[in-house]
Structure formats: C-alpha cells, structure tokens
Amino acid sequence: MPTTAPARQRKKSSSARRDDEAPIIPILARKVREVEAKAQRNKLGPTNRVKFQVIAFLVREERARVKADESVGDQARAELLKRLDGVATILAKTAARDTSLIQLLEVDQATSPVARRMRRDWLLDAGVELAAEELVIDDAKPAAPDTVVPAVASERAVRPVQVDARIESNPFLAPDFARYTPRPNPRRRLDDWELMGPLYKSFAQGAGGGSASMTLPEVPEFDRLSPRGLEVMPHQSRFLEAVRQGHRSFLLADEPGLGKTAQSVLAASVANAYPLLVVVPNVVKMNWAREVERWTPHRRASVISGDGADVDAFADVFIVNYEILDRHLAWLADLGLGGMVVDEAHFIKNLSSQRSQNVLALAQRVRQVPGADPLMLALTGTPLINDVEDFDAIWRFLDWTDGTKPGPELMERLDGTGYTPADKAFYPAARQAVIDMGIVRRRKKDVARDLPDKLVADMPVQLDDEVGRSIAQAEKELQRRLADRYRRILAARGDRGLAPGEIDEDIVDLVATGELEESRAAGTDGDNVFSMVRRIGQGKAVLAADYAAQLQRSVGKVVFFAKHVDVMDRAEEHFRQAGIRAVAIRGEQSQAARQQAIDSFNDDPEVGVIVCSLTAAGVGVNLQAASNVVLAELSWTSAEQTQAIDRVHRIGQDEPVTAWRIIAAHTIDQRIAELIDRKEGLALRALDGERTGDEPAESVQLAALKSLLRDALGA
Known part of the structure; x- marks a missing residue:
C-alpha cells in the first residue's frame, strides 16, 4: 500500500561528506562501494541488486541536472561530472563481474516500490526537496500469473493419465483464483524503512x-x-x-x-x-x-x-x-x-x-x-x-x-x-x-546427548612423486602470476601511501577476484585453482584409498568420499586389488542401483567400503553402519563437509564417529582445510548464537587465492 516519507527532515550524519552543489554524489559513491564489495564476494543479493539499479538511474539523473544547471561554473561542472564518471565506472566494472546486472543498467527509472523508496530516501538524505507525488510510494502488487509453468518448461510439461480422474473425483469445485484478492495491509510504522x-x-x-x-x-x-x-x-x-x-x-x-x-x-x-x-x-x-x-x-x-x-x-x-x-x-x-x-x-x-x-x-x-x-x-x-x-x-x-x-x-x-x-x-x-x-x-x-562424539582428524600425506613435484611447480607459477598482477596494478595506481612492506588489500582483493573469474571460465583447463585442486585429488587418490583399506581391516566398515569420478575409480580399483568388497554411490546411477548399494553396505557384513560422491551421496543418505569416514578430497564449503560426515553421525549411531581428512602437505590443500574450518563460524554465529570471529563473507576459493598472493608478497 502507499507509504509516505516522514515529514521531519532527516538528521545529517556528521561523518557524511557534503557537497553544496551536488550533495547526492557522496551518497552514491558510498553506496556503489558497498555494492562493489558484495559483487567481489559473489554475494550480490536482491537488496544490493536494487541498490545497483537505483545508483544507475540516479547517476543519469544527476548528470542531466549538473549539465543543465547554469548556476554551476564550468570548472565545478567538470569536477562533478568526473566524480559521476567514477561512480559509473565502478558500476560498469561490477556489471562486468556479474553480467546479470547489465540489464539493470538499461532501466531508465525506478520501477519497483522498493527501488522508488530507496531513491526517495537517498535524495532526502542529501537534503533534496521532493515533490509531493515523489514522497508517496504505492506498494500495489501486480496480479499473479495464471500459470506456474514457465515458458522454458512448457514444452517439457507432462500430465499423467490418472491426474484428471483424481481432480474430477473431488466433489468440491475448483477454486476461482481470479476472484481472490488479498486484503490491504494496514499502514505500519516501519513502512518507510528498507528492512x-x-x-x-x-x-x-x-x-x-x-x-x-x-x-x-x-x-x-x-x-x-x-x-x-x-x-x-x-x-x-x-x-x-x-x-x-x-x-x-x-x-x-x-x-x-x-x-x-x-x-x-x-x-x-x-x-x-x-x-x-x-x-x-x-x-x-x-x-x-x-x-x-x-x-x-x-x-x-x-x-x-x-x-x-x-x-x-x-x-x-x-x-x-x-x-x-x-x-x-x-x-x-x-x-x-x-x-x-x-x-x-x-x-x-x-x-x-x-x-x-x-x-x-x-x-x-x-x-x-x-x-x-x-x-x-x-x-x-x-x-x-x-x-x-x-x-x-x-x-x-x-x-x-x-x-x-x-x-x-x-x-x-x-x-x-x-x-x-x-x-x-x-x-x-x-x-x-x-x-x-x-x-x-x-x-x-x-x-541427543547419548549420541557418540564426532571428531574430524587431519591425515597429512606427502606427494613426493612426479605428480607432487608438478603440483608444487604449478602452485609457485600461480603465486608468481598473482604477484606480477598485483605489482602492475600498484605501479599503475601510483603512490598510495603504503608503508614499507605494507600490502594494499584492495588490490589483493581485485587480483584474486580476477583470477577466480578466469579460473571459473576455464574450469579444470590450464593451471588455476580448480585444476590444481583436482590434480591434488588425483595425487591423493591411492594414498587415501590405502588408508581407508587399513581402517577397514582394523575397525570394519568405512565410508569413502571423493568429489571427482576419476578419484572414485582409482579408489574402487585399489579396494578390488586389496580384496575388499566395495559398493558405490554415484550421480549417474538409477534409483534402484543407488538404494541397493546403500542397503548392501548397511546390511551385508561382506561389504567393507562404500565409495561415495560428495554431491550424489552428501545429503539424505543413512550410512550409520560405519563409524569411520575418509574424505579423500576436500569440499569448497564447510556445509558440504558436515553433510558428508553426518551420513554416519546421526540418530541410531552407537559408536564415536571419526572423519579422516586426507590433506596433501605443503600445498594449497592445507589452506583450504583451514579456511573450511573457519567458515563454520557463520552458521555458529547466525543459527546457534555463538561468539565467533567475524570472517568475511567470501568463498573458500577466493580466500585461498588471497592467501597465496599474500605469501608471495612476503606478508
């Protein structure tokens, strides 16, 4: 429903820099930096997308106003336009990082109530006097669509033969959605706030x-x-x-x-x-x-x-x-x-x-x-x-x-x-x-206090063969490439007032983000963080499988998790050669084959190991016949690791659970393991109310690249 801005003038922040000729520009500069920071962490949610859109059309509005304002001198006008260009440049760079933002740049005005309200509030913060019609924001929603089937899926839509029979057997008339209109919401005190x-x-x-x-x-x-x-x-x-x-x-x-x-x-x-x-x-x-x-x-x-x-x-x-x-x-x-x-x-x-x-x-x-x-x-x-x-x-x-x-x-x-x-x-x-x-x-x-304890134990392994040497060389080459980019950007930007040995974290973030984007585009081709982690997984495959085989002989059933198919293949071959009967859960399996593997592992005493895909078996599967888990490859998130371990650590388990993480010593694998452990702090803080370190909301991949770069720079 319509909302109106408060009549009282908003108090100006003492820390906000004001500009008599264009007071909105400092606000836009601050807001665009907030959006840029979110985009760099790949966490540009709906609120910041709206913010991006509002910044874009306010830049256009302010540019037109500055050009048309005859009371502004030529020198002042040039300076104001230069500052607006700076905001526009950051918008463009952000859109290049997340191409879904490009379409938002094409919108000429605030269309949604949230965007219009945001524009209004920023202008009021800048001390701009608005017309009465701009103070009132209408929250009316568009009518709901007649169908839930998107156009892209309409050609694939099916209708089982019994469905119409069930619907027709219902003695009640189908509801008329067209007659249903939601009741208007009452006016509330917080209607004027972005929440x-x-x-x-x-x-x-x-x-x-x-x-x-x-x-x-x-x-x-x-x-x-x-x-x-x-x-x-x-x-x-x-x-x-x-x-x-x-x-x-x-x-x-x-x-x-x-x-x-x-x-x-x-x-x-x-x-x-x-x-x-x-x-x-x-x-x-x-x-x-x-x-x-x-x-x-x-x-x-x-x-x-x-x-x-x-x-x-x-x-x-x-x-x-x-x-x-x-x-x-x-x-x-x-x-x-x-x-x-x-x-x-x-x-x-x-x-x-x-x-x-x-x-x-x-x-x-x-x-x-x-x-x-x-x-x-x-x-x-x-x-x-x-x-x-x-x-x-x-x-x-x-x-x-x-x-x-x-x-x-x-x-x-x-x-x-x-x-x-x-x-x-x-x-x-x-x-x-x-x-x-x-x-x-x-x-x-x-x-579930009677549930046994859970322990995550790291098992470092040394990749000292030709594969290990090539991985070490690739990691050094990646560090060299990151450091060279950092130094080129630092030289191009000139003196930034850094003390001797001090590192510019903005440039570190920029370099790591750029490398991550290129790595995502290349996948596992070339020498990048994804290909390096995959090669480490391949190098650890037999070592991890051998450790799982030793565990199986001493403690019984073992769950073996890996990310990549070739690592699973090597592990299964190692178990076969070792005389250990193994079953597997893979993404390409049929439902019947997958369930048969789960039942065999849980019920057949002759089955010693189940080889699982982290993505295919990391959720919703009960493997509590085992109490030992081997993580041959690391996940990119703490959540995925937790889900995998909890296939075993669940109600019905009567033995302490140990998850053995196989870590390639002296490689990026160690950094990833440390970062995964630190990322658990978000859930502990947000969901469980625990006091943890306020880690930045960035991906493990990005944090790992930053860590490599800082080491290369001698931090």
Missing part, C-alpha cells in the same frame, strides 16, 4: 542472541503418533506438538542426523496436509517413500519419475526430485496440495536458477487458494553456505518475505518491537521476530 538488509544483518551479528529456534511446546504426555515398534524422540515430539497447535510454516534447520524426514512425514499426518508434495534431491527419493511407509503406514506415497507414467494420482504423498519438477508443475498446481516440503532447501538458494523459480512458483500457487492454510516445510541442516543472504529463497518459499520486504505477519512482528534499524536494539529483536516465524534449530549435543 531486508537489516534483517540479514541481524543474523550476521547473531552472537549472543541464543540458538535460532522458536519456542516449542513441552513434550506431550502421550506419544499418539508413532506406529507400533517406533518411538518419537522428545525433540521431534515438541516440533509435532507445535504443528498440532496450528503452526504451519517452518524452516526445520536441525543438525543433520536428527530425523527431519520423520518429523516432516508425521507433521503432514498431524496437520492432515494431504495431498503432500515433497521436493527432494534425486538420491533420496526412494528413502522418502520408505519413511512415509514406515511412519505413516496408512498413507500411500508415489515417487514421480521421468514423464510420470507410473504416478499413482490417488496417492497421499507425491515425491519428486528437483531436476524434473518443471515437467510436472502444471498438474501438481491443479491438484489442490495441502502441504509442500522442500528437502535440502539450500538447493534453492540461487534465485536465478530454474530449480529455485519452479519451487517458488509452485509454493505461491499452493498458498493462493482462499482459506487455505497449507503446511510449508523447508528442511536443511545447512541453510547458510557462505552468506546470510542464503536465507532469501527459503524465506520467500515460506512467505515470510517477498525478497524486497517482509511479509505482513513478519512486518507486524517487527513493528511490535518498537524499534527501527536506527536503534541497536532492533537487530536482536528482529532476529527473534524471524525466528518466531518458524525457525527450528536443534543441535545433536543438546537433544
């Missing part, structure tokens, strides 16, 4: 704020949910009691291994949220069907595969993997879903991906039915991978925000705090307001 940035900041500063978990009801006196022979644990029972009391949207962020699947299956039963759609990674489709049968044997599950020819349209639970969801969007949207579960919800964090757009479009359709109160569950033990803005897509799925501002319920909670983002007290209060929307986060050490 998404402060909400993210409230989690980034989460230290001291306690665990990110809403207050749950006490454990009910009787467990009336578990089928015969099964038992719901107390932490699961409290979550289900919250569902029974009427809460319907959750980010269930329990640590991996605490039974999120079982909780979701039972929550659907408690809420009678049928038909229920479960969107999952391909590797866990069959496991979800088993869990539905196990925990709710009176319900039928249907696994959707390919074109859906075998779909049981009269089932209670439909299970589909992300990769084929686009083919089934249309009929699922017509089915009248009573609930939706997104498993491993961090998979949708990239809002530009078709995967994310499909999930969000279907979620919107599920909520559109008048009077509907669907059960919406986002499940992930690792909602934050690199940055707090990883929350964005999940919050949109749950309808807590729309990406540009909080939804009505969250806005009401924020308004009730009595604070604004100008108050320090706003941030812990805002964090708690979001948590109370439905974040449930429990840690193993708190709710």
